[in-house]
Amino acid sequence: MSIADLPLATKPSFDRLAGLPVAVIGAGPIGLAAAAQLLERGIDVVVYEAGEAAGASVASWGHTRLFSPWEYLVDEAAARLLDTAGWEAPSAKRLPYGRDLVNDYLLPLAATPELEPRIRYGSIVVAVSRQGMDRTRTSGRAKAPFLLRVQTAGGTTEQLARAVIDASGTYASPNGLLSSGLQPAASEVQANITHALPDVLGVERARFAGKHALVVGAGHSAANTLLKLAQLADEAPGTSITWAVRSVSPVRVYGSDADELEARGQLGSMVHDLVRSGRVTLVDRFEIDDLRPTAEGRVEAIGRRRREEAAIEVDIVVNATGFRPNLDMLREVRLHLDEIVEAPARLATLIDPNLHSCGTVYPHGVDELAHPEPNFYIAGMKSYGRAPTFLLLTGYEQVRSIADELAGNSEAARLVQLTLPDTGVCSTALPTAAGTLPLLDVSASGSCGTTPAASASCCG
Template structure:
């Protein structure tokens, strides 16, 4: 279909923004929570989800157990929608797998009479702009409808909206393996040897790791989960070996603390620490990767530096658990104010920058910290953290509660933000934490939180 043939809606009057829906990008936990919060306030919404069902990115790591119990995983407005149905709330203290978060919460929520007609599946938002305005035009910008270009079923259409909430997450855009942040010089030559974070080591992906040497790169909870499963595999097949490479001097975040208020998160760290102490996992610290190249026998050669000396690790498989980054390409015509380091909203960045915060503590934040120069445009959920780690679903739920109040005209309530998160018990200023090396919890990925 050519550009001239694109089907479009009738152009709305700039005086009728209130008649347009709020467009939400992503039908993960935070996107659906945003929709529930807005509908509860009488604000119409339309939700675009690239996957074929709600929580598609969560389903990709559905074999992984979260370390947050159900009491921290259900948004309040979403829960009220579900309470109108025959939905049975899971046991509050139970720790679900990712697939249970999808099957027992996200799919029933998306199927409620209020949400179901408003969700468009297999619909990828490729661009966000303003009707008849690129980012350089200023006059009347705030009263001009947003224009979203959407690809669906092989066709492209356009949708107008009064506001946009981007809750598309970051799971599909992992950080690079090299210390420079750049891809390998010849990525195609080693593509078969590199695996995304949280592979199904004991299930569908077992054949990639059984009897092989695996290098796990990253110092966050995604790495910890993978190391634990590889250790189980190694006990079942003693030809399996495991190396763990990190850039920092110590994987303090992965090891966690006995004072962690989320018991399962603390146990996760203890278990990984035990694997290293017992020699079941070979920890290589201060390893900065320069490039990955093919080696003999279909292996990969990971070349880098350690303590100023050239260092090479050969492996059959490399698991990239170095964290994630936001995909900003579709927002090129939107006026964003992003921190130059972590790519989070500028007012939020100092509160979450891993170079400044290593305690897992996040100050309450909402619409004031998430606002951009573009009126009524917000990035929420894991994507709002940019490249920073340690995101929890509770954070995203309070973000979209605040945004919903703002869009509904309840400006005072929008700024009365309260956020009480379970403490990690980890606090270290002796060495910087590793930027981005953690697993997301929401907005397309709720892993292990």
């Protein structure tokens, strides 16, 4: 008698998830922390990283200094892995640049004997689904393995997993430059647009020196770029700066003397001084409808200001409008997202940027991050959708909670604890020596900290 001839009730049961690893998407700070937390609980894991090294997104803004000192940038499980490898921890109170976060933490962590064989570099996850099931099928769904379609230089493969943690970040998905939320359609203007956090005083100096730059956006990544452009203008004659915002006033950047985050208040004051002195031309209430090329190789930002048609002609445009999650790869996964900020629905109200700064977000874990898809989680900056208030410290607690849940320790998963000091995580006093630049609160820019890292951005 073959197995097909057996009555249904007596057919043997196969656990299709047995022996499969947890798939983590992204080898940034949160992705590597998730892997470390899982391994500490005896759970096998594979990490898929699109870049050629750990922390690839962070490396792209490595010239930017963080507000948060080292003591708030290292995951506890990751630190334990590093300690066994003889890692020398950076000074707890020192403020690193993005490149320090990569070179002194992420690369050594990825090179530990426990993690190194589990990371797949140059591996772009283009789709996540269930084996043999699209999003419309329900029966037996939780018992079906996840299927990840992965693109590499050698071709496309499909990999199976028992659970998925998407910590891919948002740095590669900037918000639209136009007021419609879209990017300019004309191919001729693309060369005149740069991503947020350009290296104005370093490798991209020639692109800005002696040129007219338009910075678009009302967050702290815009503020950081404005301050660096102002320094460049002192050194390179002919450099001019315009700052365009849609609001009546960039109050989120300016802050106030009562700001409990000292550095953020100082950053705002410095930008405000640039505007008041005329070194930066502020164009408020400007809705950009499109960019069009000019005959001289420049671009013209056209739109409306105070209900009147308006246009600004410049050489280069910095898109500092924030970031959004790439959800295309998750079309076959059942998600429950807030319709506005595109964060998990139960998390959205806790991170609303209209109500919270990075230091006032409530502790949250597996319950707030869960979706209708069993054992699927979005963590890190991507879990915040379009909200710009993410901190690495928050992301580390997210993946600690998820790891406990996947290990079957439901009680520990729900004991979510996160203590954010009033100052220090989002800010540290700015240097005052002549010629020094303020630090970037990447957490408030939406870039990673990831978005840039306690911040954000990026930080998947």
